[in-house]
Amino acid sequence: MKSSGEASVQQKSEAPRGRKSPKLKRMGLHERAAARMRAMIIRGELPPGSQTQETKLSKSLGVSRTPLREAMKVLAAEGLIELRPNRSPRIADIAVDSISELFEALAGIERLAAELAAERATDRDLARLRTLQTRMEGHHRNGKLDDYFAINGEIHSMIVRMARNTPLREAHETLISRAERARYLALGADRRWSNSVDEHADILAALEARDGAAAGRLLGAHVRRTGTALLEILATSTLNRTAAWQ
Numbered sequence: 001m002k003s004s005g006e007a008s009v010q011q012k013s014e015a016p017r018g019r020k021s022p023k024l025k026r027m028g029l030h031e032r033a034a035a036r037m038r039a040m041i042i043r044g045e046l047p048p049g050s051q052t053q054e055t056k057l058s059k060s061l062g063v064s065r066t067p068l069r070e071a072m073k074v075l076a077a078e079g080l081i082e083l084r085p086n087r088s089p090r091i092a093d094i095a096v097d098s099i100s101e102l103f104e105a106l107a108g109i110e111r112l113a114a115e116l117a118a119e120r121a122t123d124r125d126l127a128r129l130r131t132l133q134t135r136m137e138g139h140h141r142n143g144k145l146d147d148y149f150a151i152n153g154e155i156h157s158m159i160v161r162m163a164r165n166t167p168l169r170e171a172h173e174t175l176i177s178r179a180e181r182a183r184y185l186a187l188g189a190d191r192r193w194s195n196s197v198d199e200h201a202d203i204l205a206a207l208e209a210r211d212g213a214a215a216g217r218l219l220g221a222h223v224r225r226t227g228t229a230l231l232e233i234l235a236t237s238t239l240n241r242t243a244a245w246q
Helices: 004-008 029-042 054-061 065-077 096-120 123-141 145-162 166-187 190-208 212-245
Strands: none
Touching (some): 029 166, 096 145, 096 166, 096 190, 096 212, 123 145, 123 190
């Protein structure tokens, strides 16, 4: 079997006559740059409030300034970067005032998704979810936060997909991109990280039991607790900064 990379360079003579070769969609330079910058912002490598330096970022990401600026427009639309006239773009602060509303909305969406997923998920879906849970628990034991976070997000997205409801999935994709940085910061607290693992195990057990009411209740509460943990972290951070200034 040929890989996608081999297929993309296949000569035209190899394609059946009378039929056009299929075109593979490739991620553009600005999309790759946006993905890299998004990950850097989420993980705090580009901290809130910091100004972006185009020359340094261009070199770091391996792109010219044109795709970099296009990438920044994408991230600005997601609320991660602030574009300022005649000034360097800056990494947006986490909007504390909107955290409660954001996680309230996510909790409602994921609660409904879990209720539907318990009914509509296939046995194969649940087996895949169990595999992801096992991998995630391993990352937690080994203290690998970044790997844990990646699997954690995959689990949440998979539960939503298991609901087999396109509008619900689209609404979730829109909101989750705004919550990624907040979720990563919340998991950085040791207590929340450990609690999150246990909560995920309970959610999976409810889904495997096809108990939609329990799965929805557990997942909704899990998402709300993440929002609460974040607010506590931000409040503590603010108090520490205030004390340092006095």
